Amino acid sequence: MEDYGLEFRKELERAISQIPEGMVARLTDVADVLGDRRAVRAIAQMLPSTDGPFWRVVREDMSILNDRISKEIEVTGGKAKAPIFNDFMVSGTGILKKLSKEREDMRSAIDLNDYEFETIVGVDMAYSGNRAIVALSCFEISGFHRWDEIFETSTDFPYIPTYLSYREGPPILKAISESSREIEALMVDGNGILHPEHLGLASYIGIKAGIPSIGVAKNLLCGELRWPDTKKGEIVLNGKVVGYALRGGKAKNPVYVSPGNMISLEKAREITESFMAHRIPEPTRRAHEVAKKGLMRK
DNA sequence: GCGACAG
DNA sequence: ATCTTGTCGC
Structure with a gap:
């Protein structure tokens, strides 16, 4: 890699x-x-x-x-x-x-058209020094949980704001390629086109893997927030709506959703909303738990 | 001088 | 992301 x-x-x-x-x-x-x-x-x-x-x-x-x-x-x-x-x-x-x-060169590869898929895989990572765990949690769009998988890897690239793709991208792509399961679409911890260069981790992975991807971040990286109503907010970047702020469950703070690749802004929002029993949508939420537990054992 | 900066 | 105690609320 x-x-x-x-x-x-x-x-x-x-x-x-x-x-x-x-x-x-x-x-x-x-x-x-x-x-x-x-x-x-x-x-x-x-x-x-x-x-x-x-x-x-x-x-x-x-x-x-x-x-x-x-x-x-x-x-x-x-x-x-x-x-x-x-x-x-x-x-x-x-x-x-x-x-x-x-x-910047990859940007033209982003496809914001909709494609069909029946399952979506939440992705998250947990770290302990050099050790890194990638967790995949698959859900049906209906909300039903299908399976979990964990992979042990490592990352050398540091965390630098706006360069998250180079820290978490390679390990995640490795996990996806090593997985024996069918992976139709991804929900990633991080942004899609909600990025200064309109290409965050979710888009990066979606393009490299060639599948639909949605980005869900817990903090706003860039852009301006507008709240037409109290439940849903628009995130505007360079004059364009690139994502939504959504509040789930009883959470006070929203999460920030943006399309990664091969999905529209609206479908990315709808799917994320359907998984929002808690603040963090279920696929990513479960992947987070699985990754953390994977770090514990062994 | 102050705010902003995904994980 | 990780390091970490208690505390508030459902």
Whole structure:
């Protein structure tokens, strides 16, 4: 499978290794080298296990991330007193720019027409360190539960807002291809076309697997929310309705539904609504439980 | 300066 | 996503 996790790490190490002794580099500048400022948190988290002088990376306000830098330069009040290095030599535009373009090219493959299916499979993941569990829970459209399956994998790509496809996409696609069951359609934990580039995890998986998919997220990633009535809200992005906010059961907070692939906005909403006895629709809800339990045993 | 940022 | 105690409500 695409090993973007390793590529991400290698690119980070290549950048860090260029920071000379006596200087520091800003986290945001390092993130820019990799292609997207949104990766700052992921990078900050990865730094301690990165080959090279990772301690020379500082925050925007010059506050240090690692004590080891105080042995090389002056640190006052937790802030580094050293010139900022930002003359990175880079071969390309950064891995995240490349991945962003990959999604942009995939966008034309999204099909928002309706296709028939009698069952839908909820997908979710649970993590424990490097260990990752993918759970699939199949339901009939009528609401009847058919089966559950779990797969053990791993993920190296970090969580970066808007790049979830590269963290959870490969493990999920692997599980789908390894499954011996018939998988007609998917309900994914994450967004479909409700995404800055109109291509979230649900669309990514739906396209790669070639089946209908619906995205259901617990938090709003982007877009503007409009509530014509109290039960259903429209999510507008770039002047278009790309999804709905739905409230299920006695829940105060809504979930955000958007079509992934091979389904219309309205059918994605209708199917999701039919599974909303609780806040989280049943397929995804059950997959979440199954994944969590799968992590426990063994 | 403040808000926003799927899992 | 994960780390985590008690607490409020049905």
